[in-house]
Amino acid sequence: MVSNPGARGSVELARQARLDARSGKLTGPTANLAPGHVQANLAILPRALAADFLHFCQRNPKPCPLLAMSEPGDPALPELGHDIDIRTDIPRYRVWKNGELVAEPTDVRDIWRDDLVSFLIGCSFSFEEAMLDNGLPVRHIEQGCNVPMYRTSIPTHAAGAFSGPLVVSMRPLKAADAIRAIQVTSRFPSVHGAPVHIGDPSLIGIADIGRPDYGDPVEIRAGEMPVFWACGVTPQSVVASVRPEFCITHAPGHMLVTDLVNSRMAVF
Amino acid sequence: MVSNPGARGSVELARQARLDARSGKLTGPTANLAPGHVQANLAILPRALAADFLHFCQRNPKPCPLLAMSEPGDPALPELGHDIDIRTDIPRYRVWKNGELVAEPTDVRDIWRDDLVSFLIGCSFSFEEAMLDNGLPVRHIEQGCNVPMYRTSIPTHAAGAFSGPLVVSMRPLKAADAIRAIQVTSRFPSVHGAPVHIGDPSLIGIADIGRPDYGDPVEIRAGEMPVFWACGVTPQSVVASVRPEFCITHAPGHMLVTDLVNSRMAVF
Incomplete structure (x- = not known):
């Protein structure tokens, strides 16, 4: 869980990190990968809960700074990067059923559903x-x-x-x-x-x-x-307390590496 | 020593405060006068000390944020307001000789010298x-x-x-x-x-x-x-410790009311 203040990678390093996660080459934490690039927390919820969770993020922007929200069933996140597939591009996931952790896969294509909405949240x-x-x-x-x-x-x-x-x-x-x-x-x-x-x-x-x-x-x-x-x-703790029938998050430290640049997130 | 968050006066209120000090009508503290306008601390030093004091301000911008410095002997401060006469436009002064407070006049025209340099410093x-x-x-x-x-x-x-x-x-x-x-x-x-x-x-x-x-x-x-x-x-405490042969400051709370606007001092 460290970030690298040194050399700033090109966007190619961010894309390579996602491709490595997609291919199964990268299964560990993403700290220090693609320095200078924004990494994001993930919560994937069924559509039935998505509107309320979006409202929760809107009401709580400091703990839940929402960087992007997908269309239902769509694994793409064009605001965060070229060719992202949220089902494969995170090194390790956590799958929850009724609030219980049931699996920590490196790919969630096999359990993907057409009603799933992805929320990507800013990270420290x-x-x-x-x-x-x-x-x-x-x-x-x-x-x-x-x-x-x-x-x-x-x-x-x-x-x-x-x-x-x-x-x-x-x-x-x-x-x-x-x-x-x-x-x-x-x-x-x-x-x-x-x-x-x-x-x-x-x-x-x-x-x-x-x-x-x-x-x-x-x-x-x-x-x-x-x-x-x-x-x-x-x-994550708020979602866990709701015990949704189905939910996917990233495994701690295993973030989505985006094409966004940290320095461009500064408001002034 | 209070400031007024309410109505913002026009620049006419700032000029009126200075004219009232000049005429002797205003001899008290300037808090709440011309709300919204920048008020300033004053130190007037002989030219022989001015270069060092300017350097001191440059080296210590947090306690000594210099808003303006006059030409030697010149009572005008065009950066801070129209028609300012620093010898009359502050409601009450303190005159110091060799570090001792010798007078608290409302006008210093009679003791003005051609070698005096005015320093106006930002105020809380x-x-x-x-x-x-x-x-x-x-x-x-x-x-x-x-x-x-x-x-x-x-x-x-x-x-x-x-x-x-x-x-x-x-x-x-x-x-x-x-x-x-x-x-x-x-x-x-x-x-x-x-x-x-x-x-x-x-x-x-x-x-x-x-x-x-x-x-x-x-x-x-x-x-x-x-x-x-x-x-x-x-x-002020630094100047006092030097015990200059001659020095003029404002009396506490009796500031120069300038034409500058507080909100325009914000850097972003």
Whole structure:
């Protein structure tokens, strides 16, 4: 779960990552693949739930920044890249039935249905790249582990069956770096944007910062404060709580590599 | 020391405020006069010190955002407004000799010299107006007192004889409001811009947040964090420490009301 601040790949690297996932050559996490390119979280839902989930994303743009939504049954996502087939172009999927994880395939063509709608949601890799480009430390990348994530006492805005608590990711920073990180990440509203909280974790219902609900704990050093961003795990946890009869997501860290460029996501 | 988020005056109100100061009709603080217009701090120094002070401002743009510098001996400031006479257009001045306050006149024409250079420096009124416009609370305005200010352990960048600690102003905010305040005030680099510190005061050498070095203490409520901005008192305290043989400043709160508009100071 790391992003690479170094060389920026051409769009060919993004397309190659998808082709490698399609052919079965790539089955692992996508961190560091096609640096500079936007990666996306995936949720695939039956059409009967799609309108409500779209409404949920519209109401909760910080945890659910929707980059693209497909037509029902159509595996293409032309806004995100040339020739995408969402049934094959992610290295590993998770298939859920009635809220239970039933399989982790590398291809979902055999279970595809004409009523399935794909939602592609922005991912923190994009703003972490901007932080690293600004010389800001990203602790979980330094430590080579997953970002720590926490369920909070902040409710999301419900839509239809979808509701539940906001999940946040945390990166510890010195105060001056936290201020700069707010400036840098505010430029990227379509990939979670500015933090939602800084400082005292108990104010957002986090009892023990050393015990994240998802991911790994990271060190918080003297003089640092925890900085919390809305997290793309929120829609996954919200979808899981609805226990839809059928649903497909990406496996954690196994994202869709898109043709979009991170730097082009900046609003100013 | 309050700014008015309400009706925005025309430039005529700014000019009238200066004419009232010039005629002696206005001798009090300028808060709430000509809402929407930029107000400025003043330091007038002999030419022999001007180059170093300009360099100090250039090296320390956050506490010393220089809006305009006059020609030696020239009381006009055409960048800041039509027909300004800096010798008369501020309601009350402070005159310093060898670092000692010797007078607080309402007019300095009788002590004007051909070697005097005026420095006009941005003021927090501008970004406070933007905060209020964004629905953010400004505690000292709510409490009807002066903003609390503190000498810190953060050094300024010295230039010639000018050096000394950064002085900061503090406004307490809830975390989500602090994040928004960072976004809002980042747009105004020419009037102090983004905060320089958030959270633990001891990290910047403030021993007791309840005892400011200048201004008045304000309440910090449960769930709020102190947010610190570089303060225009910094150049005044730095100038005072140099003890120039002659120097004129504005009396606290008695600012130059300029023709510039706060909203036009925003960089994006």
